[in-house]
Amino acid sequence: MPLNALRAFEAVGRHLSFTAGAQALTVSQSAMSRHVSSLEDLLGKPLFERSASGLRLTQAGEILLPVVAKCLDRLEETLNTVRNRDSESRPLRLHIPPSLLNQTALPLLHGFRQQHPEIRIDVTTSNVTGTPQGKVDMAIVFDRPSVDDRVTDLLWMVRVAPLCSPATWAAHQGKSLEEFLNAADLLHVKLDNEPRGLLWSTFADQQRIVLDTSGGLAFDTAFSAVRYAMAANGVVLADIDMFADEIAAGNLVMPFATISADGYGYYLKTHAEDLSDPTIFRLRDWIIRQFAQTSGVDETARVAPGE
Structure with missing residues (x-):
């Protein structure tokens, strides 16, 4: 395995620059170029597209770079562990x-x-x-x-339902699910790179109700949203298993037995x-x-x- 060539490729790919990659490894730019060229010859495919505007990874380069980077990181960690004879002490x-x-x-x-x-x-x-x-x-x-x-083990699939405080439900008691959610203050849990009202919109589609999801407060975590619902006002779409104790104690109310799976899990x-x-x-x-x-x-x- 051409270790030096792989190290050179990783450095150039990380910086998208032969000059910066050479500086990172403290070698000459010509040496970096030779190493990358030898790896490309071995693979029979180019790893970079070279142009006046700079370097760009080819499809082969995009596949190879994260694997090489991960392997080099793991190798460095293991070498440090063996060198320090401290394999049992690292948390x-x-x-x-x-x-x-x-x-x-x-x-x-x-x-x-x-x-x-x-x-x-x-x-x-x-x-x-x-x-x-x-x-x-x-x-x-x-x-x-x-x-x-990675090895992936399912711990649990999320099951969600509208939850609120007893006082919030008392103010809306007797309404249908659709009437209740449109009248209450919706609390959102934001997800990375997803629309603000995604979870509520998904729930509304599953329940076949019309729901305006544009208003309300949004939180970074379900924990914060549920704590707000318990202490103040609003209804949150939350995991009934995660907050089972609060539901059992009566601090959270599940007004409707409309439990659904939103496709997410831990x-x-x-x-x-x-x-x-x-x-x-x-x-x-x-x-x-x-x-x-x-x-x-x-x-x-x-x-x-x-x-």
């Missing part, structure tokens, strides 16, 4: 979406720590749909079903090559088992009195 890096972390995952992590106090975990969170940016060992992601180069993503690591295997197994035991509310429950 596992686990990403969890903010709403799931606050509402469900914190007690699960506490349970894991009680059983495995010797395993260190660095938990990060970010409000993204899909796999987060940055280096993580494992990631719980909020997304639609997708296929990538998935655990792990690098396939990491499954041989006993620590990562142990944490993955724990997460899957704990989420399998998580129970939600009864689908037929009609929490709102008098509906």
